[in-house]
Amino acid sequence: MAFKGSLSSPDLSREVHLEIFTNERCEIKASPEIASDFPIACSKVEAALKEAVDIVSRGNSIRVMRASRILEYLRDLSTPHEVNRMVIVTLCDIVLDLLITEKLAKFTTRRQDLEHESIGAKIGMLKQRIPVYKEQAMRDIRNLRNKVAHGGATTALTEAEFAKNATEDIFDTF
8 A cells, every 4th residue: 555544624524534555546435424425525535636646747747847947047047137036037937837737737628727827817726626835925926927027127136036935945845
């Protein structure tokens, strides 16, 4: 067995037990007393399983590899230069969009959802399935990027450092 866990929720009258085996077999065990609550548990288990598969396979994703390469480039940009700070914020936004799109791809195959939606809309769709780590930081970075892209505003040193640090943290927990 590779993983054994339980799911408890205020929505459920009892725990649901989950066992995942190394031979890719998955078994969900639930007490008969929660038969009426079981559809709620199944949707949560499905989301958890998709997230687990995502974590295991994240190294194979083109989006994640691109995000990693962009982050490598970002680390070498010096923040004292005004243009570099603007580039940092813009590239951080791209990295976060790649990561959110990759996670969302585990739940939908609609190209419209993955390619034509804003990062805010993608976060909203993803939140319906799983918790989103540092959602507000992602939204703040998008706002900083919009100031640069649409208004030509410069980025303060603290804003660039915030964007860089938050993006690296989000990538590391991805």
